[in-house]
Amino acid sequence: MTAVFASLKKDTITNNTFPVTIVNTEISNRLETEVRVRKSLGTLNITLSAQDIFKSNKDQYKILVNELRIVDKNYYDTQSIALSLSFNFGKSVLKVRETETLEMRT
Numbered sequence: 001m002t003a004v005f006a007s008l009k010k011d012t013i014t015n016n017t018f019p020v021t022i023v024n025t026e027i028s029n030r031l032e033t034e035v036r037v038r039k040s041l042g043t044l045n046i047t048l049s050a051q052d053i054f055k056s057n058k059d060q061y062k063i064l065v066n067e068l069r070i071v072d073k074n075y076y077d078t079q080s081i082a083l084s085l086s087f088n089f090g091k092s093v094l095k096v097r098e099t100e101t102l103e104m105r106t
Helices: 002-006
Strands: 009-017 020-022 025-027 030-041 044-051 058-065 068-075 080-087
Antiparallel strands (some): 009 030, 030 044
């Protein structure tokens, strides 16, 4: 059983947007996560991936205009799990015909 898990390829992808203030708008940080586990069985490849597993795909804006303060919180539900199977049918062979070029002599 440990041999099966030893040959798994694991990827963790995280993107973080740091807080920033543009003119009168403050944008909070945002964390996006994706985890992928891949297994190759000869010509068959199996990939299991999960996105936004921490429900952290959120945006928060704070806008200050004169005496008016606006706080806007948005959550984009991008949670997903996907299973992907791909099969390699072998190498494709392309035949390339060579042509000769003639030089013109004067």
